[in-house]
């Protein structure tokens with residue numbers, strides 16, 4: 001379900017919190033690549049029983065931030081994001097994706 005949410009920090013336009021995708025602008029819902037990216041996060045969240053996804057996401061972000069010292073680089077280095085960015089253009093990715101595939105990007 002797509003929900004309009006105007007209060008994103010700069011540069012961010014969408015966020016997935018299963019079962020909702022929050023978007024900064026309603027036109028974003030037509031961006032197939034971006035919606036696919038968020039759906040990959042849906043899958044990651046469900047297979048980690050939701051709460052562990054956010055715990056792992058934040059923990060990995062803090063580790064990456066210590067490594068890279070840059071917010072954007074840290075964010076892009078999170079395994080969940082690496083998987084989502086790598087396969088966001090592949091419409092069939094989720095059909096064939098194996099359980100916990102984000103681990104390939106750790």
Ligand SMILES: [Zn+2]
Pocket residue numbers: 037041080081084
């Ligand atoms: Zn993402």
